[in-house]
């Protein structure tokens with residue numbers, strides 16, 4: 001565990017409490033079955049904002065608290081534990097892009113609204129089903145054209161931070177923007193967004209794109225950490241309670257060693273995730289490496305834990321009634337988002353010159 | 355079972371048989387079904403046959419070639435292994451599938467042939483061979499999964515019949531099945547020796563199924579409740595109290611066919627091959643190799659695993675010549691088969707990225723949506739039929755002679 005200050009401890013505990021009381025996995029199920037058009041529960045989103053979480057990485061002058069990425073990660077992790085549905089991470093990361101590159105006008109138009117939870121923002125980067133492909137969208141004369149695939153929270157976003165060949169742009173929903181929903185295994189909001197001569201404001205060059213994607217990736221690993229931790233805890237609880245052969249399953253050494261291995265991997269995962277977030281907060285020059293390390297480890301670990309969760313629950317793990325499948329499905333989507341383990345191992349190697 | 359003499363039939367006999375098979379298939383296999391799959395092989399859905407599928411099933415059922423090596427007197431093909439292989443080759447050549455399948459074929463039939471009395475074989479085997487009767491497996495109970503022998507469903511001796519009360523769960527295809535082969539308790543005082551193997555009509559009064567939804571979205575299996583169900587005594591297979599022996603024998607057949615050892619390797623080779631999918635979805639370099647070298651390495655590892663497995667199956671088949679049926683070694687095969695099936699699906703969704711994780715609706719092809727479901731469904735192969743952990747226990751104890759630590 002990173003050394004947290006008092007504010008961070010409070011933030012974490014509050015988020016944990018809220019997630020457990022107000023947004024347990026049953027809330028996710030309800031939302032999944034209701035399938036609201038925007039993909040999230042507006043009431044829950046406004047509570048999240050009231051607690052200040054949507055403004056954690058927004059500067060104070062624009063209504064945020066500027067607590068930083070480690071703090072944001074702590075919140076996202078707690079929500080991830082319970083598969084809480086929220087446009088929090090996408091909005092926060094998109095807001096930071098605006099904060100880093102936006103004009104004064106753009107900042108004062110959007111940041112206070114995003115901090116207050118009155119608007120939702122997201123990143124629209126990839127143009128294919130796999131992260132890291134070519135970007136072809138372009139914005140000659142401030143009119144952006146191109147199609148972005150699998151944009152998380154695309155259904156409910158009011159404003160998009162869009163990658164074009166020459167960098168990042170800000171595009172508000174409306175003129176020239178068409179959103180079409182993609183129904184994915186994790187039952188969360190993903191959409192293809194087509195921009196056709198949409199009015200766009202430039203935020204920065206390709207370095208900004210990279211910096212923002214790294215931030216998004218780091219925040220995503222926090223969600224993965226929360227999920228992996230919770231999946232592990234629930235599996236352990238189950239093994240301690242399920243009786244076969246006249247004994248609880250947790251007495252079988254074959255299972256004890258598997259749990260022990262997972263616990264070990266989880267420790268490594270937590271360190272890499274926290275290190276990536278801290279590297280961003282510290283403005284270090286090797287954020288990219290820290291992020292690729294975190295995502296590669298997070299992918300492998302969440303994959304291990306979520307698959308084992310199903311296996312160790314046995315038959316009930318295959319049923320929709322138990323939560324194991326929900327973690328499995330969300331895990332697979334997050335393993336794909338912002339790059340697979342292969343992608344990040346390769347990137348890490350390149351960054352290190354081999 | 356084939357005799358040694360049948361196995362070693364000279365080549366000219368098989369050549370003549372090849373000709374016969376070719377002609378018969380040509381005359382009977384509807385061309386429109388070329389390349390299609392057996393609608394009955396899967397238990398995860400009701401069978402809705404087209405007129406042609408039905409016609410093909412009936413033709414093969416009549417001929418007995420769906421189960422080519424099963425004895426002729428019960429409707430089977432009565433062929434030797436060499437001929438059965440030839441038949442398989444000829445079917446493959448014209449893109450024909452075997453229309454006969456299901457749990458009756460994979461597990462119940464072979465077990466009944468071994469343990470059933472003459473009357474029972476006459477009564478039940480032809481329906482399986484013809485693909486007319488669907489069987490389900492009533493083993494698991496809420497409190498009896500891996501520890502199957504702790505099952506509680508009770509069959510009380512009422513003189514001319516048993517009165518059955520209790521609950522089964524995870525009954526695959528229970529809602530579509532005609533009959534159920536069940537393990538029931540006939541004696542409460544002994545764990546293993548109190549179990550009997552009983553055949554129950556699913557439409558008997560007092561049988562109720564409630565479908566359970568799976569993580570893949572479908573509801574192919576049930577909780578099954580039995581309330582005062584009358585089962586005639588003639589439906590007891592073997593002796594009272596012999597159920598554990600018969601039931602575990604059936605599990606060996608199940609593992610055998612799940613692993614592909616039953617000649618159904620096709621199951622895990624279904625769909626496009628992984629390298630082909632990879633080249634369709636991923637970038638290749640100037641020399642036509644996958645650009646993602648890490649992925650490429652793992653795909654090759656998977657391919658090699660698959661080949662090693664196929665070679666092992668072949669070696670096991672050769673070594674088992676003359677042996678009667680599957681053995682504890684099927685646990686090894688079941689685990690490898692499960693691992694390969696799951697690796698394949700994991701690789702496929704990884705290769706396809708977000709495109710391989712679609713649930714429904716616009717933007718995904720039929721194959722892509724099927725891939726998501728296959729991946730999720732595949733998580734069950736290491737759980738059912740005895741989980742991988744239980745197979746490992748079997749390997750450790752029965753093959754390696756390692757003992758419990760208590």
Ligand SMILES: Cc1cc2nc3c(=O)[nH]c(=O)nc-3n(C[C@H](O)[C@H](O)[C@H](O)COP(=O)(O)OP(=O)(O)OC[C@H]3O[C@@H](n4cnc5c(N)ncnc54)[C@H](O)[C@@H]3O)c2cc1C
Nearest residue numbers: 311312314315491493494499500524526734738739741743
């Ligand atoms: C899709 C599907 C279809 C099925 N179809 C049928 C069917 O048609 N008919 C039927 O009767 N049953 C069916 N089953 C049930 C299946 O056989 C059981 O799920 C299986 O035997 C495991 O039992 P369980 O679910 O109670 O898990 P548990 O026995 O509770 O096991 C939970 C976990 O603990 C592990 N474990 C248990 N004991 C040990 C041990 N001693 N050492 C190490 N690890 C251990 C298991 O491997 C598993 O990972 C089906 C199951 C599934 C998932």
